[in-house]
Amino acid sequence: MRVSHLFGTTLREAPGDAEVASHQLLVRAGYVRQLAAGIFSYLPLGQRALLKIARILREELDAIGGQEVSLPVVHPAELWQATGRWYEIDDTMARFQDRRGRDMVLAMTHEEVVAQIASTEVQSYRQLPILVYQIQTKFRDELRSRGGLIRVREFLMKDSYSLDRDHEGLQRQYDAHYKAYLEIGHRAGLTLLPVLSDVGMMGGKVAHEFMYVTAIGEDSLVRCSACDYSANLEVARFDRGDAPDEAPKPIERVHTPASKTIAELSSFLGVEPARTGKIVFFMGTFPDPSKERLVVAIVRGDMDANPIQVQRHAGALALRPARDEEIEEVGAVPGFASPIGIDRSGAVVVVDELVAMSPNLILGANEPDYHLLNTSCGRDYEADVVGEIATAFEGASCPECGETLQLIRGVEVGNIFQLGTKYSEALAAYYTDEDGEEKPIVLGSYGIGLGRLLACVAEEHRDERGLALPVSVAPFEVSLVSLAKSGETAAAAEDLYERLRAGGIQVLFDDRDASPGVKLNDADLQGMPLRLLVSERSLKAGGAELKRRTESEARLIPLEDVVDAVRAEIAALEAELASGVA
RNA sequence: CGGGGCGUGGCUCAGUCCGGUAGAGCGCUGCGUUCGGGACGCAGAGGUCCCCGGUUCAAAUCCGGGCGCCCCGACCA
Numbered sequence: 031m032r033v034s035h036l037f038g039t040t041l042r043e044a045p046g047d048a049e050v051a052s053h054q055l056l057v058r059a060g061y062v063r064q065l066a067a068g069i070f071s072y073l074p075l076g077q078r079a080l081l082k083i084a085r086i087l088r089e090e091l092d093a094i095g096g097q098e099v100s101l102p103v104v105h106p107a108e109l110w111q112a113t114g115r116w117y118e119i120d121d122t123m124a125r126f127q128d129r130r131g132r133d134m135v136l137a138m139t140h141e142e143v144v145a146q147i148a149s150t151e152v153q154s155y156r157q158l159p160i161l162v163y164q165i166q167t168k169f170r171d172e173l174r175s176r177g178g179l180i181r182v183r184e185f186l187m188k189d190s191y192s193l194d195r196d197h198e199g200l201q202r203q204y205d206a207h208y209k210a211y212l213e214i215g216h217r218a219g220l221t222l223l224p225v226l227s228d229v230g231m232m233g234g235k236v237a238h239e240f241m242y243v244t245a246i247g248e249d250s251l252v253r254c255s256a257c258d259y260s261a262n263l264e265v266a267r268f269d270r271g272d273a274p275d276e277a278p279k280p281i282e283r284v285h286t287p288a289s290k291t292i293a294e295l296s297s298f299l300g301v302e303p304a305r306t307g308k309i310v311f312f313m314g315t316f317p318d319p320s321k322e323r324l325v326v327a328i329v330r331g332d333m334d335a336n337p338i339q340v341q342r343h344a345g346a347l348a349l350r351p352a353r354d355e356e357i358e359e360v361g362a363v364p365g366f367a368s369p370i371g372i373d374r375s376g377a378v379v380v381v382d383e384l385v386a387m388s389p390n391l392i393l394g395a396n397e398p399d400y401h402l403l404n405t406s407c408g409r410d411y412e413a414d415v416v417g418e419i420a421t422a423f424e425g426a427s428c429p430e431c432g433e434t435l436q437l438i439r440g441v442e443v444g445n446i447f448q449l450g451t452k453y454s455e456a457l458a459a460y461y462t463d464e465d466g467e468e469k470p471i472v473l474g475s476y477g478i479g480l481g482r483l484l485a486c487v488a489e490e491h492r493d494e495r496g497l498a499l500p501v502s503v504a505p506f507e508v509s510l511v512s513l514a515k516s517g518e519t520a521a522a523a524e525d526l527y528e529r530l531r532a533g534g535i536q537v538l539f540d541d542r543d544a545s546p547g548v549k550l551n552d553a554d555l556q557g558m559p560l561r562l563l564v565s566e567r568s569l570k571a572g573g574a575e576l577k578r579r580t581e582s583e584a585r586l587i588p589l590e591d592v593v594d595a596v597r598a599e600i601a602a603l604e605a606e607l608a609s610g611v612a
Numbered sequence: 613c614g615g616g617g618c619g620u621g622g623c624u625c626a627g628u629c630c631g632g633u634a635g636a637g638c639g640c641u642g643c644g645u646u647c648g649g650g651a652c653g654c655a656g657a658g659g660u661c662c663c664c665g666g667u668u669c670a671a672a673u674c675c676g677g678g679c680g681c682c683c684c685g686a687c688c689a
Contacts, residue, residue, distance in 0.1 A: 039622090039639090041622095041623060041624090041638095041639090042623075042624085042638060042639080042650070043623060043624045043625095043638075044623090044624090045623075045624085046618080046623090046624070046625085046681095046682085047618085047681060047682045047683090048682090049682075049683075064681090066680085066681085067680080067681065067682085173613085173686085174683095176682090176683080290689070291688085291689075292688075292689090308688065308689080309688095309689065310687055310688060310689070311687090311689070312687075327687080329688085331688095333688095334687070334688055335687055335688070336687085337687050340687080349687085350686095350687095351686080351687060351688095351689095352689090354689085357689075362689090363689090364689045365689055366689085367689065394689085421687090421688095495649095513647075513648060515647060544650095545646085545647060545648095545649090545650075545651060546647060546648045546649065546650095546651095547647095547648080547649040547650045547651080548649085548650050548651095549648095549649090549650095550648075550649050550650085551649065551650050552650085554649090563648085565647095565648065566647095566648095567648065568648090
């Protein structure tokens with residue numbers, strides 16, 4: 031490709047609305063252009079990088095037995111009604127009606143379609159296991175897109191679906207994906223951290239996310255400083271230690287004016303926040319009576335409630351913070367609340383394990399400016415559910431080994447879910463087993479966002495001059511820069527371009543009539559891993575100068591050896607990626 | 613959905629407070645001189661000042677409404 035005719039130019043300055051480095055660089059280098067909030071066009075450089083990533087994904091998925099398919103983007107609503115997700119998922123799922131008034135959705139994911147096809151295509155255990163995948167556009171109307179390509183609304187996703195007889199088969203395909211995802215990261219030049227994660231809208235039991243650890247990440251993660259425990263903060267556990275060895279004391283009502291928050295209360299009473307209890311009110315949506323019910327979560331005052339865990343323990347489909355009126359309706363007083371003496375009909379009280387075993391905590395008295403000393407769960411009030419609902423925190427004890435947990439941030443590049451039979455049962459995807467019995471197919475679901483992966487690679491592989499992409503992802507292997515002043519030099523550059531291309535090398539040829547500074551800076555910005563420079567000076571010295579984007583010193587290569595030298599350098603770069611030097 | 617910021621040639625922005633009929637740098641076009649890390653001179657092109665309405669002799673500027681984009685938050689009672 032010639033830079034003189036490349037669709038998409040470089041920009042000296044990043045658009046004012048780009049804050050994240052990868053976003054700024056990908057725009058400045060001419061890889062992407064934004065069309066609307068969270069909606070991007072990929073220019074030739076960006077598209078070629080995506081295709082490189084797609085190639086890695088295809089190779090790794092094929093290697094674990096994947097069969098590529100292409101599933102529809104538009105689905106009839108009935109499919110999603112059958113599994114219930116039509117009702118469970120909010121406006122993140124884009125819906126519309128076709129000209130006949132039939133409800134349709136833009137697919138966010140394809141479990142339904144895969145299960146529906148499986149219901150007719152898979153009849154016998156002899157056909158299993160099966161793994162299908164596709165690389166396809168998804169649309170999710172997120173509340174807010176952010177970080178350039180990090181969180182967008184329309185994006186390319188590799189999604190795969192495993193079909194198995196039983197859980198052992200699922201586990202095998204799940205493990206295969208786990209390994210493949212780490213390998214995909216390596217090949218793209220990224221170290222991915224697998225973390226335990228919430229199953230979210232997918233349902234199922236076990237799930238991992240593959241995180242690129244970075245300060246700009248939107249997910250909070252917990253990682254043990256000693257062992258290999260790591261989890262998304264949403265599901266992170268921690269060791270709460272032993273119950274305080276303390277006899278319950280009689281309950282006592284105290285005047286606590288203007289002490290609505292834990293901080294105010296503990297400073298007014300001169301006690302540690304750990305001596306208090308924190309009440310958090312939610313409104314939960316429940317499956318049975320489709321009415322909202324109050325969910326009362328209680329954690330120790332020095333900790334925070336984890337809404338995902340509260341939701342799970344309460345058995346709710348969704349949670350939102352309760353409004354003051356809703357809290358007052360049951361007789362609780364915001365700022366001075368406790369479960370003691372409130373109307374609990376219809377409400378669910380979820381208590382953190384630590385609170386359940388800690389006597390003598392300070393809770394609200396459910397009247398303004400009063401609290402209760404020495405409350406104890408089980409004596410003064412009962413819990414509907416006791417569970418681990420407090421959020422893990424920096425310095426908490428690891429649930430596996432007891433050492434200190436660290437809080438870090440990451441971007442979710444991929445995820446893997448053990449779905450089980452939820453979708454196959456809903457869509458009648460059954461097979462006949464050896465024993466002649468009809469059984470639901472056991473499903474797994476696995477995703478990787480291509481654009482997000484590219485953004486993470488750009489985030490990781492860059493410097494003050496621009497992108498410095500790994501050879502596996504870069505749109506071209508080498509930038510050929512001609513600083514020709516004379517026709518002879520230009521001809522030599524043209525000749526090199528032809529020979530490199532004939533040699534099967536992907537080359538971006540800067541044939542423009544621009545000043546050396548412009549061309550060299552653009553080559554650095556665009557970030558191809560190798561740069562080959564031809565000029566009067568280099569020819570006089572005996573050839574062309576070859577250098578890596580990440581190094582400052584160039585090597586002089588005789589013209590006749592250039593193709594071999596470039597090829598060798600590409601091979602070296604690929605080998606380094608494979609061995610994890612990247 | 614709450615809070616904050618922004619919307620002016622392709623890009624980055626000034627001008628808005630205090631109304632008088634649109635500017636700069638970069639980029640682009642032509643000519644010339646330059647030529648190894650974003651060169652210089654001369655000449656030029658390019659703008660519904662986000663949209664609609666209002667006030668006014670006069671609106672990029674003031675008022676009302678809308679749209680779009682970015683950032684933070686959307687559990688901590």
